[in-house]
Amino acid sequence: MQTKLAVPALSLVMATLLAACGGGGGDSASPAAAAPTTPATTTPVVTTPAPVLASAQDTYIGTLSDGREHQTIVLENDQFYTMYGRTAGGAFGIEGFLQGNGKSNNGSFSATDVVDSTTTTLRTGATVTATYAPGVSLNGSVVEAGSSVSFTSAPISTAVFNYNATPKLTDLAGSWSLTSLRGTSNIFTVTSTGAFTATSGACTFSGAFVPRASGKNIFDVNMTFGAAPCVLAGQTIKGIAVSYVLTNGKRQLIIAGLDAGRTNSAAFVGVR
Template sequence: MEGFWTGKSAAGFDVALAVLENGDTWGVVTSNGILYSALQGKTTSSGGTLTGTGREFSLSSGMVASATYSGTYTAKTRTDVRLSSGNSFTGAYSAAYDQPASLAALAGTYAGSGVGTGAGAQSMAVTISASGAISVPPSLGCSASGSAAPRASGKNIFDLRITFTGATCTLGDGATASGVAYYEGGALIAMGLLPSQTAGFIFAGRK
């Protein structure tokens, strides 16, 4: 079920889910632009059935919980996923995932909401250059820089690496998160985890 899927949770929240060619899975839950929770895991799928294991992150409380999930999918059409926590999601496939990732299209400044797990979301601007260099200006003593590079799969997904600088940074001064970014129609979603896999960073915005 490789691809990028968007839809609604049973509770009515917006869900975006990326399943990469190697099964790595990244998901984010939002409502009216506010970040609520995230998922990182590993998905196995075959013949219309999927299973996976990973972690759920509550972005408001900072709680991290082990999770298993299962469901069904129709290739490049629809998926239904239920997590062990009881959360569920129905999503539609985004055909834009099948286009090559373009740094030229990605480049720009995005206004949106960012959060380090365990801290409240805050408004921020993220700038990405035509070479993929990422910069986040200082806010309350914390700034960030990094890079985005088209993933070798040839799909519309970017490998992401971002390092935080400043004593007030939620994830710690010098902390580096690695993950993925997805761009479509002027909207950017970026997700990354620290090497410990117990904390990370999420950004959702538009240019």
């Protein structure tokens, strides 16, 4: 713009000087001012950011590379429970469970504090690394004591279990005959409020099922064992419980939990 406006400005100055000196008379027209130019415009490039995947929160079912099956629940806080075992007579039988505090990160899931509770012992120091599509797949591996087991999974059919449904204490109320992870028989009597008492031979314990605050179809569970001969005498176990209808119309209940120090565990499973 400065270059365009310099010529008429100089002509105007010269004309003024000539008039002052008595020259440049006549009817000559003043030079016209140059028309301003419009600067060229460019269209900004808009980049659409890649979508960020939600957490792995949901329920999944699948197989392990050692031939066993698994049912995995990833909660809203990325804590997870993986029950593994085999299906027999249409019901899922637990042979152990993994529990850990994981982290979802845009399609990657990992946990470094995994505890593995088996039928004979409780082992610590396992790690899980996986990839996920929320509510669609969860695939990865568990590394424990130098050995690795891979797993694949897909969502559990909502016709069997709907993670987003409202949990109902009426599904649990009544009597259950449950087998513990260690193979003992237990009778649970659950009230309409979720409180329960249980016996296993001469061992007695009690606790409560509470619908999870997230509103998802999971129950928080706590139980405190009585004195000896209870194996976990005086210990309190906290964890989760899930109940769903099997294809034969019967209802299954699965309970799994650990103590506060994650050094003792308990799990129960049964059908009625």
